[in-house]
Amino acid sequence: MLRLLTLTLTISILFVLSACSGHDKQADVTVLRLGHTLDTQHSVHKAMEYLGERLAHYSNGTMKVVIYPSSQLGTEREMVELLQIGSLAMTKVSASPLEGFAPEMKVFSIPYIFRDNEHFWRVLNSELGSKLLSGVEDFRLKGLGYYDAGSRSFYTNDKPINHPDDLKGLKIRVLNSPTAVATVRALGGAATPVSWGELYTALQQGVVDGAENNPPSYYLSRHYEIARYYSLDEHTSVPDVMLASLPVWNSLTAQQQEWLTRAMADSVTYQRALWQTSTEESLAKVKAEGVTVITPDKRAFVEAVKPFHKSFENSPIGDLITQIKAM
Structure with missing residues (x-):
């Protein structure tokens, strides 16, 4: 209805x-x-x-x-x-959902x-x-x-994310993008696409255990009211x-x-x-609201996605990754 x-x-x-x-x-x-x-x-x-x-x-x-x-x-x-x-x-x-129209856009979700x-x-x-x-x-x-x-980082309801292992078993809301789904899976989470407008309720009702986004979106959406842990792993930069x-x-x-x-x-x-x-203001405001902000060691996260990167070798997306890294 x-x-x-x-x-x-x-x-x-x-x-x-x-x-x-x-x-x-x-x-x-x-x-x-x-x-x-x-x-x-x-x-x-x-x-x-x-x-x-x-x-x-x-x-x-x-x-x-x-x-x-x-x-x-x-x-x-x-x-x-x-x-x-x-x-x-x-x-x-x-840019992530645009890969459904222009496949090369998926590079931003890697x-x-x-x-x-x-x-x-x-x-x-x-x-x-x-x-x-x-x-x-x-x-x-x-x-x-x-x-x-900015960069997208994980926020969760019940526990902080210090290491990719902490994502195991957690349902993480992602953008409606196959590559965004694959990224969270590569890091150990259970990727769950949910529309942005429905995410607050999904967090509140336990449909998902967390999500990932930049600090202003996390703050302005008021998701910090439910998801009290914000881990600045900065896994993707999606314009x-x-x-x-x-x-x-x-x-x-x-x-x-x-x-x-x-x-x-x-x-x-x-x-x-x-x-x-x-x-900067958004991070300061969520801290003032009692959110636990974590800055994890990114090396374990980078290591966890290496097989995912390797899966793009000898493909047009792999060529794009090579060009980007060379700039």
């Missing part, structure tokens, strides 16, 4: 969006509607607001972004589907391939990063850019990806596309500056 109600609401919203999207002839303003799953205090939401400001500036008020945060338009997957049919202009998704944040951004800003972003275009999507989503609907993108003039591209670049720079502060 709940799923039916959600579907009905989504269809109703879709009808409204379809009626109102695109070019508003009366005001002579092109309205781009953007949906996402995050809290309005998240740095990515703030960066989206900045994107709207910059786009209005570059277009002299002839383009406008309207944002629907906090899963108002559905899950990430549902909003991607709205993009594909041109009923929503933009959304933010984690653990411990980035040395540090500088190396991570060197890859994203490289020709390889652009190539990975363009891989979604065959699926009626347009990659606009990457946002910083957020801003997507546009390719049908909507193609409906824009070349000038409008240029304005949106420039505004997105400004937004990425803005969000990166916010991210580090947000990460």
Whole structure:
């Protein structure tokens, strides 16, 4: 019944969006509607607001972004589907689920391939990063850019994770990505895909024993209220990806596309500056709430995933890993 109600609401919203999207002839303003799953205090939401400001500036008020945060338009997957049919202009998704559209995106879900944040951004800003972003275009999507989503670490309800052995027998929520599932299994956990909007309840009811995400998401979701142990193993660095609907993108003039591209670049720079502060503040706040924050020795985790890395040898993903490590 709940799923039916959600579907009905989504269809109703879709009808409204379809009626109102695109070019508003009366005001002579092109309205781009953007949906996402995050809290309005998240740095990515703030960066989206900045994107709207910059786009209005570059277009002299002839383009406008309207944002629907906090899963108002559905899950990430549902909003991607709205993009594909041109009923929503933009959304933010984690790179992990995008492997269902562009297989090379799975490289971001492979653990411990980035040395540090500088190396991570060197890859994203490289020709390889652009190539990975363009891989979604065959699926009626347009990659606009990457946002910083930091590193993902484990948080659990009943015990800390100091070593991969501590994950054995624990049901860990993961992104809906085969590679994310395989990563947690390689580290010893029982990977359990659950949508972000349902995760708080899943933790509360014991459907899962823990999850993994970056500090701001852990804090803003209030998952720390249930999962009281946060182990900073930093196993993967999975960027957020801003997507546009390719049908909507193609409906824009070349000038409008240029304005949106420039505004997105400004937004990425803005969000990166916010991210580090947000990460530090989030860790301080969960500690103040009584969360036990652990910094485990990563060597055992790195060793545990070596067979997983080896499984990609002599494959296109293996070649990508080699290129990334060489940068």
